[in-house]
Amino acid sequence: MSKKTISEMVDMLPKDKQRLVYEYVKKLILEWDSDFTKLTPDERKRLEEAEAEEDVIGIDEIDWD
Structure with a gap:
């Protein structure tokens, strides 16, 4: 059973x-x-x-101020 099918079944409840x-x-x-x-x-x-791909910013690189 696929995730979509389960989701659809739940929506019918x-x-x-x-x-x-x-x-x-x-x-x-x-x-x-x-x-x-x-x-x-x-x-x-x-x-x-x-x-x-360097698409992630480390938490230490964020200026929180």
Whole structure:
């Protein structure tokens, strides 16, 4: 089953059931990465490509003032 199909199926549910699915997915995400620092394989690849092309700005390079 593709991601799009699952998303479409959730959209067909009544609003209260959609909320239940949302809360369950949120719980799964927080269990997997509670501080939102992990990358999926696709995110890792895109980050490495961006770093190789120097499309990434390091946090130390930002003037926060």
